[in-house]
Amino acid sequence: MTYIISVSRLKNRLENNRDNTVIVDVRFQLTDSEAGRKQYIKDHLPGAVYLDLEKDLSSKAEKHGGKHPLPDMTTFARKVGNIGIDHNTTVVIYDQANEMFAARLWWLLQCLGHEKAYVLDGGYEEWLRQENPVTDQMPVLEPKRFRPILRDEQTANIDEVKEKLENDTAIVIDSRERERYLGNIEPLYHKAGHIPGAKNYFWKDVLNKKGSWKKDEVLREHFSAIPKDKEVIVSCGSGISACPNILALKMAGYDNVKLYPGSFSDWISYEENKIEKKEE
CATH class of the missing domain: 3.40.250.10 (Rhodanese-like domain)
Structure with missing residues (x-):
């Protein structure tokens, strides 16, 4: 889809x-x-x-x-x-x-x-x-009643991430660029590196050379090393750039995909948590 x-x-x-x-x-x-x-x-x-x-x-x-x-x-x-x-x-x-x-x-x-x-x-x-019009006019809003159907299974907290990494029951993805994943640079946070056990899939790699979204079949190949029967927990720096990877995984046919909302910025807020800097 x-x-x-x-x-x-x-x-x-x-x-x-x-x-x-x-x-x-x-x-x-x-x-x-x-x-x-x-x-x-x-x-x-x-x-x-x-x-x-x-x-x-x-x-x-x-x-x-x-x-x-x-x-x-x-x-x-x-x-x-x-x-x-x-x-x-x-x-x-x-x-x-x-x-x-x-x-x-x-x-x-x-x-x-x-x-x-x-x-x-x-x-x-x-x-x-494509030469379409834009405007500075503000829209007239017509409020509706939105009844949420909450899907708590879409997220994983830090305890769940730790448990599933320890038991090898989920694959954790780090969506940041490779140099941040390896801890060579870190422009935003006081610690550099990644969650031990996380695999690096830079979120911009779901786009083609022209900057457009890759097609479903190309995304399936991109994520082919990830078994479809395994849970995938997607992280990044703070739960933002993980989302393009989640969207791409869904398009590639992965159903059991979760976001770790706090991601690396949450992980490093606990001093006892270890950090890795090597490729995994």
Whole structure:
């Protein structure tokens, strides 16, 4: 099953069935938390609403739990309804290009039981490249009542990660770039390296050389070393860039896939946890 929608398909959908489609802009920059909202205010896809990574798609960071903890799901479900989404709504999410933030919202909607969510291939830049219009007009929202169907089995906490690594009952993926995985660089956190036992699958490797999402059959080959009958727990730095890998694993036919929301930033918040720097 694909969770990616092309610009042409979105354009066709809007021309024929706009009332049942909500477009969500999630552009964001980790180094400038206001940049995405400013981009949205300047211009966006017609009818698009904005959700902020830190204000809407995460909760406040504390001592443990990672840099971008999951939002309170009851509050988040209410926000989803307030922007016009229910279970009959098709949701199309876009980033600046094919970034990691659209997949975070896609995954959160999956956790609420919403199946009709798609990531726009190429995002805002591809929409513009195909000479489609943008606007600075704010949409008129029509709130709906969204009834969440919570899927707690979509996440794994730190205790579960430890247990399953120790018992070899799950494969843990680290979605960060190789140099961070190996601990050669670490621009964000006070410790470098990775969770012992984690395998490195850089999230950008689910994209082709042109920056578009790879097709299902190519993704199956990409993840072919991972048995489909084994649980896969996906991590990254703080539960954001893991989400494109989760989406790609689902497209490749993996069903038992979980997010470790706190990821490496949660792992290193416990001084007793060991860190590895070699390839695994």
